[in-house]
Amino acid sequence: MAAHDAEIAGHLPGLAADEVAWRTLAFARGGETLEVAVPALDEAQVARLAAHVRAAACRLRERPVGAIAAAIDLAVARLLDRSDPWRRKAERLLPLVTGYDAEMVRLGLTSYLKTFRRPQLQTFLVEDFGNPLVLDDFQPIPKGGFARAFGPGLLLHVWAGNVPGLPLWSLVSGLLVKAGTVGKLPSAEPLFAGWFARILAEVDPDLADCLAVVWWKGGDRGGDEAQERAWLAQADTVLAYGGTEALDAIRRRLPVTTRFLPYGHRISFAMVARSALDTGKAQAVAGRAAWDVMRYDQQGCYSPQTIFVERGGRVSPRDFAGYLAGELAGLEIRHPRRALSLEEAGSVAAWRHAEETKGFADPGRTLLGDPAGAWSVACVDGPGGGLGEAALAPCGLNRTVTVVALDRLEDAVLGLVPYRAFLQTAGIAAAPEELFRLSGLLGGAGVTRVCALGRMTAPEAGWHHDGRFNLLDLVTLTEIEHSAEQAADDFARYAD
Numbered sequence: 298m299a300a301h302d303a304e305i306a307g308h309l310p311g312l313a314a315d316e317v318a319w320r321t322l323a324f325a326r327g328g329e330t331l332e333v334a335v336p337a338l339d340e341a342q343v344a345r346l347a348a349h350v351r352a353a354a355c356r357l358r359e360r361p362v363g364a365i366a367a368a369i370d371l372a373v374a375r376l377l378d379r380s381d382p383w384r385r386k387a388e389r390l391l392p393l394v395t396g397y398d399a400e401m402v403r404l405g406l407t408s409y410l411k412t413f414r415r416p417q418l419q420t421f422l423v424e425d426f427g428n429p430l431v432l433d434d435f436q437p438i439p440k441g442g443f444a445r446a447f448g449p450g451l452l453l454h455v456w457a458g459n460v461p462g463l464p465l466w467s468l469v470s471g472l473l474v475k476a477g478t479v480g481k482l483p484s485a486e487p488l489f490a491g492w493f494a495r496i497l498a499e500v501d502p503d504l505a506d507c508l509a510v511v512w513w514k515g516g517d518r519g520g521d522e523a524q525e526r527a528w529l530a531q532a533d534t535v536l537a538y539g540g541t542e543a544l545d546a547i548r549r550r551l552p553v554t555t556r557f558l559p560y561g562h563r564i565s566f567a568m569v570a571r572s573a574l575d576t577g578k579a580q581a582v583a584g585r586a587a588w589d590v591m592r593y594d595q596q597g598c599y600s601p602q603t604i605f606v607e608r609g610g611r612v613s614p615r616d617f618a619g620y621l622a623g624e625l626a627g628l629e630i631r632h633p634r635r636a637l638s639l640e641e642a643g644s645v646a647a648w649r650h651a652e653e654t655k656g657f658a659d660p661g662r663t664l665l666g667d668p669a670g671a672w673s674v675a676c677v678d679g680p681g682g683g684l685g686e687a688a689l690a691p692c693g694l695n696r697t698v699t700v701v702a703l704d705r706l707e708d709a710v711l712g713l714v715p716y717r718a719f720l721q722t723a724g725i726a727a728a729p730e731e732l733f734r735l736s737g738l739l740g741g742a743g744v745t746r747v748c749a750l751g752r753m754t755a756p757e758a759g760w761h762h763d764g765r766f767n768l769l770d771l772v773t774l775t776e777i778e779h780s781a782e783q784a785a786d787d788f789a790r791y792a793d
Contacts, residue, residue: 303332304390306487308494308510311349312342320512322484324394326636331393333487335512340527346509347479347531351450353506354477358447360503362422362432362473368501369469370415375496377410383496387489391461395486396635397593402461405592408755409462413469417758421473424759425768432474432772441779446772448474449556453532455515455547457539459485460593465493467536470767472508479528482512515543526550534558534771558770560763563598563721564691566605567750568706568735569617570727574610580620582726585751587624589724590672592754594634595694599722599746599753602692603699605709614702615663618676622665625672625696634671634696641695648693649673672696688712706731710738717743721763724753 309317319334338346357365375381379388387406392399411417422429426446428436435443452471456464464480468490471478480490491510498505511528513521529535529547534556537547544559551557567589573582589601604621606614637645649668652675656662666673677688677699688701689712703709706727713720720743725732736747745764746756761767786792 299329301329301331301390301393303334304488305491306333306335306482306510307491307512308498308505308508309336309346310353310498310506310509312338312346317342320514322487326393326396329393331390333394335482335484335487337513337521338511338524340523343524343527343531346511347451347477347528350477350479350507350509353503354448354450354475356503357475357477357507360475362429362475365472365475365504366415366418366422368497368504369413369418369472371500372493372496373410373413375500376493377407383492387461387492390488391486394488395459395461397461398632398635401592401632406462409465412756412758413465418469418473420757420759421470421767424761425766435775435777438776442782443777444774446474446774448476448772449533450477451532451534452476452478452771453528453535454478454480455535455537455539456480456483456490457537457543458483458596460596461486462489463597464490466762466767467538468493468508470771471536472504474768474771475507476534476771477507479509479511479532481515481528482510484512484514487512529555536560536771558765562719563763564689564716564719565599565601565722565724565753566603566689567601567724567753568709568727569604569606569750570706570725570731570735571607571610572728572731573726574607574612574617576611579610579612579617582750583617583620584624585726585749586724587621587628588751589753590621590625590696590698591628591632594696595692597754599756600694601698601722601724601753602694603689603701605688605701605703605706607706608702608704613678614700615676615678618663618665618674618678618700621698621700622672622674625666625674626670629671629696637695645673645693645695645697648697652699673698675699676702678702689716706735707738710742713739713742713744720744722746722748722753724748724750726750 318337320337322333322335324331376384378384388403391402430436431444431446435445438444454467468480482490494505494508494510513524529550532555535551536558537544538560541561544561548557567586569582586604606617608614652664656664661678663676692698723739723744725735725747
């Protein structure tokens with residue numbers, strides 16, 4: 298079995314590596330192994346690191362936001378360059394750590410990183426602020442007077458998941474609002490955020506001083522509660538990703554004065570109108586839907602678990618399900634599914650068993666895919682079209698999806714109501730007038746993002762994650778009221 302040299306995770310400005318305790322996370326895939334050393338800080342080190350990041354963030358407020366965006370752009374350019382040592386390391390080690398197909402990781406990294414180039418960062422800024430100079434100095438506001446936006450002195454990110462590079466979205470958002478930024482690495486993928494911080498240190502050391510990347514073992518049982526409580530006590534704002542129980546545990550431990558921005562689990566789906574189901578288009582539409590199902594094995598909240606398909610097109614929903622199955626089979630050859638954990642394999646098996654059982658009683662239900670294979674498509678095409686709460690039941694993930702036939706796509710909206718708090722992305726293939734009509738209905742039901750099929754797993758720069766603001770939610774505004782400006786005239790040298 299080939300072993301890689303141990304990799305050091307995290308970024309600890311102001312702390313020497315030899316004064317920090319380190320723990321080892323082990324990863325293996327096929328015949329390769331990798332050990333990753335993650336920092337285990339004591340409470341005194343947490344306090345020192347937090348003070349260092351806060352002090353650097355105070356200096357950061359004097360830098361123009363455009364200069365910060367330019368530095369981030371330089372770091373991202375390094376990672377987009379396939380000849381750069383950091384990019385080569387990412388392509389070599391991320392597949393080993395996450396288990397994903399190497400070519401999927403390569404393509405996914407490039408697509409994702411392009412979201413954080415300088416022009417796209419300008420989109421982030423103007424999408425939330427209109428006038429990004431409000432981050433640099435006081436700017437006039439419509440009601441009169443002036444305002445300036447300030448990021449938190451210390452913004453703590455609690456990252457989750459094993460999709461490569463996912464922490465970059467919130468990390469960059471924190472830097473753009475000039476916050477002192479501390480990110481907690483996910484154990485499932487503890488490398489990328491620290492790499493980015495070290496690249497940033499190479500291109501802009503002052504900016505990297507405002508950023509620390511740490512780790513602690515999460516969870517109530519066997520977790521590092523002392524370090525977690527220390528960081529939660531230090532933070533002005535906490536931005537956290539995870540399941541409902543994990544987020545609730547963080548909320549309970551936070552001081553009441555700390556701003557908390559939780560991002561919990563979400564469910565997404567797709568819709569295919571009859572206008573997209575002629576014989577010349579349906580195969581391509583199925584291919585785009587299959588890509589969204591395949592990419593990172595549905596580990597992102599934006600991955601579709603159900604596809605609603607409208608009856609009445611030249612291609613029936615059942616035939617569309619067959620096209621989708623064929624596309625998933627082809628993608629498995631090009632981008633094999635990663636090896637599943639026992640829990641994940643059990644979830645897929647349980648979902649397949651449930652679908653097979655339902656099929657015995659309902660001739661309108663069909664399950665496509667070999668039980669030992671890496672993908673499955675359930676087709677619900679009976680009378681009534683599978684309406685009701687079961688129409689949006691979560692699938693088994695890891696390339697499992699349900700195709701639900703409907704007489705009208707609008708009929709799906711009632712079935713979404715029980716999931717309102719958990720809805721996120723809808724990928725739609727429909728004509729323009731249908732797109733806007735459906736989007737209005739879906740928005741009213743709780744959907745926060747509508748995109749094209751094939752783009753569900755690649756949100757645009759400036760996307761309002763779960764319907765919220767990436768940057769505006771992080772800042773507070775300081776206003777100079779018009780009365781203060783008027784009164785100041787009385788004390789000016791030119792006053793009569």
